[in-house]
Amino acid sequence: xxxxxxxxxxxxxxxxxxDDHHALVVDPGDSKVVLAWLEQNPQVHLDxxxxxxxxxxxxxxxxxxxxxxxxxxxxxxxxxxxxACTGVQQxxxxxxxGMAWEVIDVPGHTAGHIAFWGTPAQQDxxxxxxxxxxxxxxxxxxxxxPAQMLDSLDRLSRLPSHTxxxxxxxxxxxxxxxxxxxxxxxxALHTHQRIxxxxxxxxRPTVPVRLSTELAINPFLRSRSKAVSAAVKQHDATALDxxxxxxxxxxxxxxxx
Numbered sequence: 522x523x524x525x526x527x528x529x530x531x532x533x534x535x536x537x538x539x540d541d542h543h544a545l546v547v548d549p550g551d552s553k554v555v556l557a558w559l560e561q562n563p564q565v566h567l568d569x570x571x572x573x574x575x576x577x578x579x580x581x582x583x584x585x586x587x588x589x590x591x592x593x594x595x596x597x598x599x600x601x602x603x604x605a606c607t608g609v610q611q612x613x614x615x616x617x618x619g620m621a622w623e624v625i626d627v628p629g630h631t632a633g634h635i636a637f638w639g640t641p642a643q644q645d646x647x648x649x650x651x652x653x654x655x656x657x658x659x660x661x662x663x664x665x666x667p668a669q670m671l672d673s674l675d676r677l678s679r680l681p682s683h684t685x686x687x688x689x690x691x692x693x694x695x696x697x698x699x700x701x702x703x704x705x706x707x708x709a710l711h712t713h714q715r716i717x718x719x720x721x722x723x724x725r726p727t728v729p730v731r732l733s734t735e736l737a738i739n740p741f742l743r744s745r746s747k748a749v750s751a752a753v754k755q756h757d758a759t760a761l762d763x764x765x766x767x768x769x770x771x772x773x774x775x776x777x778x
Contacts (some may be wrong), residue, residue: 522641523681525688526726529554532691534726536649538641543618545569546592547637547649552582556589560738569617570641573605573651573709574634579689584760588684610635625652627677629670630660638680646684647729650677655688656730658696661775662746667768671744678732678742685729693717693727699777700740703752704769709737744770 523541526534529551536547537558544567549555559567567590572576572580574597583604586592595615598608609615611626617639625636636650651669652660654677663669697714704710713734717727736742740749744767753760757769 524647524687524729525558525689526728527554527558528691528726531752534687534689534691534728535582536628536687536689538639538647540618541563541565543568543735544550544585545571545617547571548579548651549582549586550580552585555582555586559590563568564747566590567592570594571622571637571649572602573636573649573653573689574631575600576631576652595636597633600631602760624675627651627673629653629662629667629673630667631682632664634660634665634673637721638675638684646681647730648680648684648686648732650679650686651689652740654686654742655690655696656686656693656717656728656735657700657710657739658724658774659690659739659771662771667771670771671760671764671767674742678736680732682731682733682736684732685734686735687729691726691728693730694721697738699739702738702747702777704743704746707738708750709734713738714778740770741767751753 523539525537526650529535537551538545544565570592587604594606594611595603596606598610609624613624615622622637622639626635627636630652638648640646720727743749750766751768753766760766760769
C-alpha cells in the first residue's frame with residue numbers, strides 16, 4: 522500500500538492510500554486535488570472515502586468526487602454529511618481489499634468526530650485522525666469538552682506505538698514552538714523540531730509520524746507528565762486535576778503567539 526498526503530488549501534492534507542489498482546481517500550475537502558491525482562493515475566480506481574468529521578475543509582469535495590467516481594462514503598454516525606454516507610462509530614470494523622479498519626470515537630474537536638485505524642499487510646498500521654491529533658498538538662474544542670478530548674487522546678495513545686499518525690493539517694512547526702515553551706528540557710522535542718524544520722525547508726510534509734514519537738513530544742498526550750503539568754499549573758492556578766490541566770493547556774495554546 523502506498524500512502525500519500527495530497528496538499529490542499531493552505532495547510533490541509535487529503536490522505537490517499539492505494540495499491541496501484543484501488544484507492545481510498547480521507548477527508549476530501551477539495552475535489553480538484555483528488556481528481557487531478559486520479560487523472561494522472563488512470564490505472565487506479567477510487568472506490569472508498571473515509572470522513573472523520575463534518576467541517577467543510579474535510580467534506581467540501583465529497584459531492585464532486587462521489588459523482589465522478591461512484592465511491593462509497595463512510596463517515597461519523599453522529600454527524601450529518603453532504604452526501605449519502607454509511608455512518609460508523611466506535612467498534613465498527615471495515616474491510617477494504619483485504620485491509621482491516623477499526624473505527625474509533627474521538628469527540629472533542631466536533632461532537633461526533635471519529636478516527637480510522639488500519640493495518641496494511643506487512644506494513645506499519647496507519648491512523649487517520651482528522652483534526653483530533655496533530656503532530657505535537659491537538660484540535661481546538663469547537664463542540665466537545667476538555668474531558669472528551671482528553672479521553673479521545675488517551676484512546677489513541679493506547680494504539681500500537683509503531684502506528685503511523687496521519688493528521689489532516691500541517692501544523693507541526695507552530696505546534697512544536699508551543700511544545701518547546703511548555704517542555705524546554707525535552708531532548709526528543711528539540712531533535713524532532715530540527716528534523717521537521719529541515720523537512721519544511723525542503724517543502725516536504727512532517728507527517729506521517731510514529732505514535733511513539735508523539736508520545737515523547739506531544740504536550741497534549743503528556744499533559745499528566747511532571748514537566749508539562751508543572752508548567753501548566755505555573756501558568757494557570759485553576760489547573761488542579763487531569764481534566765482542568767488539559768483544559769488550561771488547550772486554552773494556553775489557543776492564546777499562544
